[in-house]
Amino acid sequence: MVSLKYPPKPRPGDRVAVVSPSAGLPALFPHVYELGLRRLREEFGLEPVEYPTTRVLGADPRDRARDLTAAFADPTITAVLATVGGDDLITVTPHLDDDVLRANPKPYFGYSDNTNVLNHLYRLGIVAYHGGSVLVHLGRPGSPHPLTFASLRAALFTTDWYELTPAHEWGDRPNPWTEPETLAHEPEMLPGAGWRWQGPQREVLGRTWGGNLEILHWLLATDRVPTAAELDGSVLLVETSQEMPGAQEVFRIVRNMGERGLLAAFPAIVVGRPKAWDRAKPLSVPERQAWGDAQREAITRALAPYNPDAVVVFDVDLGHTDPQLIIPYGGEIRVDAVARRISVRY
Incomplete structure (x- = not known):
């Protein structure tokens, strides 16, 4: 297993980097971005520090890597937050200065392409x-989601164990950023039905690895993932994006992880609630429910030949749906299938 260490945490009043290593969408949606920055100051007491490419759309990958490296190198910066995701960060990471990152570890917050x-x-x-995400979660229309902000506050400032809570209501149909007036209104929410558990009744304690399933597929293609031996005993996190990969594609990605020998390494798997609505695919509520059912079945079917005894938890709010619970990546997680509880150590 890879030897991992938690970086030091920021304190209220500290300076934190706000970067766009993936997509410079603050340039297109400054009203959403400024709301996120204001909440970062007012709700968390942190002072955001922007970098040259934070508000630049289509910046060169080398420039984005230079900004991210600079954020880690700056001794006055105590955490780094990504503004949003995108689709080409895989071209940025080769340009990072790994010696600087190793010598100056800091909490990094991001999801999706991050x-x-x-x-x-x-x-x-x-x-x-x-x-x-600064845009998606700090800039949420209406008001901050209590579960998201409680989780983010604990992840930013504490080092203790934190129990995750199933959402009583959730959403995957965000207000359009192209219409600034919608920032005043709460997004559509649906009733929550809790997490869905399957597999043996046991408790698993391990370190997390995974992330967005589509990006993991890219990382597998470029051979940038840890080995099965390095991941042995870890807990796999997976979630799918607003691009809404179909059940068959999800099945094939997970199956291919099995063929690589990775799935057998994970005694537990935590699956994010699938996003099942997008403006390009405006599904009805029943269709969204069927979409989620099909994705759960696809993952279950893909796991069966490779790790049928894994503890699996579906519909955890950790991905592209609202609210979003913060999960330490490489940090400790406890998945208790007996008590049906999940806790993480921030």
Whole structure:
């Protein structure tokens, strides 16, 4: 197993980096971005520090890597938050200065395409944090979601165990960023039905690895993932994006992880609630429920030949749906199938 260490945590009043290593969407949606920055200051007492490419759309990957490296190198910066995801961070991580990152470990918060950075830091031995986008979560329309903000606050400032809570209501149909007036209104929410458990009744304690399933597939293709031996005993995290890969594609990605020998390494698997609505695929509520059922069946079917005895928990709020629970990446997690509880150590 990879030797991982938690980086020091920020304190209220500290300066934190706000970077766009994936997509410079603050340039297109400054009203959402500014709301996120204001909440970072007012709700968390942190002072955001921007970098040259934070508000630049289409910045060169080398420039984005230079900004991210600079954020780690700056001794006055105590945490690094990504503004949003994207689709080309896989071209940025090769340009990072790994010696600087190793010498200056800091909590990094991001999800989706930021799986590239989370995995990169994991391989350098640095615990990071899956979640906490400045645009998506800090800039949530209406008001901050209590579960998201409680989780983010604990992840930013504490080092203790934290029990995750199933959402009583959830959503995957966000307000359009192209219409600034919608920031005043709460997004559509649906009733929550709790987590779905399957597999043996046992408790699993391990370190997390994984992230967005589509990005993991890219990382597998570029051979940038840890070995099965390095991951042995870990807990796999997976979630799918707003691109909404179909059940068959999800099956094939998970199956291919099995063929690589990875699935057998995980005694437990925590699966994010699938996002099942997008403006390109505006599914009805019944269709969204069927979409989730099909994805759960696909993952179950893919696991069967490779790790039928894994503890599996579905519909955990850790991905592209609202709210979002922050999960330490490479940090400790306890998945208790007897008590049906999940806790993480921040």
